[in-house]
Amino acid sequence: MITFGLLAVLLLLAWLWQRWHFGHWQRLGVPHAPGAPFVGNVWRLLRGWCCFGDQFRELYECPSAKGQAYVGIHVLHNHALLLREPALIKRILVEDFGQFSSRFETTDAIGDTMGAQNLFFSKYEMWRETHKIFAPFFAAGKVRHMFGLLQQIGQQLEQHMARQLAACGTPEGTLELEVKQLSALFSTDIIASLAFGLEANCLQQPDAEFRRMCIEVNEPRPKRLLHLFTMFFFPRFSRQLRTHLYSEEYERFMRQSMNWVMEQRAASGEQRHDLIDIFLQLQRTQPPESVVHRRDFFVAQAAFLLLAGFDTSSSTITFALYELAKQPAIQQRLRQELATALLGSGAADGQLDYETLSGLPYLRQVVDEVLRLYPPTAFLDRCCNAKAGYDLSAWSCGSALRLPPGTPVYISVLGLHRDEQYWPQPLKFDPERFSPEQRVQHQPMTYLPFGAGPRGCLGTLLGLLEIKVGLVYILKNYRVETCARTLPEMKFDAKAFVLTAAGGTYLRFVQDPL
Template sequence: MALTAALFLIVGALSALFLWVQRSHNYWQRKGLPYVRPTFLIGNTKEMFTLENSFGLHLSEIYKAPSMQNEAVVGIYVMNKPALVIRDPELVKSVLIKDFNEFSNRYGRCDPHGDALASNNLFFVRNPKWKELRTKLTPVFTSGKVKQMYGLMQEIAEDLESHLVRHSNEQGKYSTEIKELCALFTTDTIASTAFGVRANSLENSNSDFRTQGRKVFTFTLHRAWDFFVAFFLPKLVSFFRITVFTPEFSNFMRKSISHVMHERERTGTLRNDLIDVLVSLKKEAALEPNKEHYAKDNDFLVAQAGVFFTAGFETSSSTMSFALYELAKQPDLQQRLREEINEALLAEGGKLSYETINSLEYLSMVVNEVLRLYPVLPFLDREYMGVKDKSGFSLKPFYNFKIENGTPIFIPVFGLQRDPKYWPNPDLFDPERFSAEQKGSIVPMAYLPFGTGPHNCIGSRIGLLQSKLGLVHILKNHMVRCCADTVGNIKFDPKAFVLQADSGINLEIINDRFYDNKVNT
């Protein structure tokens, strides 16, 4: 009797689960919107579970599906959760700019208890705390402040040149995985400009800062699962004890940043960097001891340093490495860029000013085209949270449908930036797209390497500057070229949340003196 009852309970539970999943997976069909047919239980995430593709690139495959070419949105399911992929540039503009107040939060989030540094940083924190924090941190990244940091960045760029000379063989050659070299440079740059710390990664590739940064962006299966849950199953982050910032990294940042802040408070030194802002927030909170203030939580302060460090070194090092890869494949473009760099260096006595490096037209064209082909974050996520006097966000005139509260919204940046509708021959690396003559024809919402609107990347200025500076100091005395280990076509790591080459990017760096002698003899 007991066995029969148990069987009835099991069958009943499974039947209820089946009906619940089926009803969830019929949502877009019932609403009359175009959708991709889901797989039972896991929705449209099969490619991630089978490691066929990363979620960001899978969104782009959905974006470019022939059956969806005339659609403004596509309905998908993240497991059982109905979500929307936005295809139309005008709707993208509504989400990111025009109706930002209704889409101001990311869908992803972190565990506030088990992963406090990730949960409280500017990337993940939710409104209204996000808006207040963004206002406080914005002054760090104005053009004036970035200009003040430029001298510190040049010191690290000189270390980069010394590193190249030190690691070259007797024939002036240096074969390396170029992303790692670029990450050593950007790690040292961010540590110096944001924290006032000499990380010395270019001297010691296993420095504490580089070791910890490397671990955050090494996407094992376990790390891939952490990011998947954080971004696509956010309600389960506490249940699964998900950590975007590992306990080891969090402890390292707490120790390092707390020490630097303490020294600033003790000495009163001002460097116009992120630490100065964090110290001022801490003082602001101390002036009103009986009033609630987020800066009274030390983890909240350290969290901002943590996200600027990780985002700062990873995005710029990726941009630099993909740029060098494309320039190695097209030596004529590399030569044109090197001529522009060296003409500017000659005119300024061997050291480029802040104004000059930002005025190098072809360098900007190259970097912009790299960011088009290889957006480090291949998608943007938002959550629709409507205002009280609205019943939902209308998709008219495209569809007679209103988006419901809590719906995840995904914008496939990679797909938009490789759409032949907006970019002729989209897979070709062609900096001329961003020439003075052609850049006016670019559809703004089809180019989103830093996002756009109020939630755009706050550090884009410093990210672009360190990428350009790194390229200048590599290419001024060296050329890069493909070698036996260079892949013909880059395959992206399906485990990675950001855009990463699956097997690395191996290139050969050759000192000009050797190369010139080789040609002459």
């Protein structure tokens, strides 16, 4: 009886605490999204019913957020704000960057040297020095030098599809493929070549070790899920739990690969215009106190580039081919542009040079529209690091509001990109939104596929080039169509951090060389 009474008291206290805790924004007079008891506004995400991108889009579109500059939310126990007003987003990401210079999520800065030192997860001081070092190497001139490596992988993609077609043996020259797998093989080969200087040969051997590692690092194993859960929702406990962004197997593979290739390259003196060249140059030129001489620094950059690069680019190529298959007129116009370019002076042996590829206007419109409808990074987050907090009174709905230090703020990129206030008929795939006439009318900070401000994606130019190369080497040989296994509506993988197609994305490829 005593035990039952004690349990009842504890349950009552827990219930009263959660009522008080989750009434935080209401007490402050801040418009807020109603949440579930104890878990706040991420219940669907925790249940595996939706991905991060969809969860924050739903909060962006909730009735209480309509017409508001921001809305109060609870990410589990964390009091957080979801920003909606483009001018306020610009303030946070760009103008007042110094007060929001770090992300909210954190891994173990001491024990997880590979996870804590990459550009995405590193805190401001580490990020600032790393960004300063690497920014020049992702500029247009350096990316142009990498184009030859991308072309080589593009040609291997052509050969892979030709082998698939021959093995299929259909007299009409068609084959059905799962597009995400095809795109992932292509993008993994590219990242392996650029970041490691290695021929991963995933297009020749789909079960190659590099591809297996890319699959393994995303496996939802219990220990990994616990670490990720802590890093994103309880970052203050990352040190105590000794969280790691990657699995032990992935870390071991990355260290062995990087150590071997850097030793080989240093001994041979070969120049490939890839990141290994950059790493070796930094080792020679940076002073002893530089971050580049810390343990695992180069491995951390390469490992995250492989993790982030192959998934984002392959997903974008998948989404692009899916939409082009559903919109034959748009596909025909794009293929006609490619045909004209291939016949022009900039093409040699069926290959486009860098200037010609970069200058294709309709290809750019198509890629930009894909990134609007399916932004790889579907949400952004920052953490208020101003010691005195951040004054939001100018944006408040009546009462003054000062954001306490440590408060996370989120931006739903997917919500912005699908807001009919900025994009009429937002679910319609329409590259004309990005015609020269329409582009100048876009409201700033409503299109953020690569983020914005100092912590925006450093590899934007390289990522766009990779996507364009993949599309060109497919579309110059094949016309894509829907098939019986093509989903009528795209669904997102609830387990993926970046926006990724759920299940298989099957399309028919019809041999039709330009």
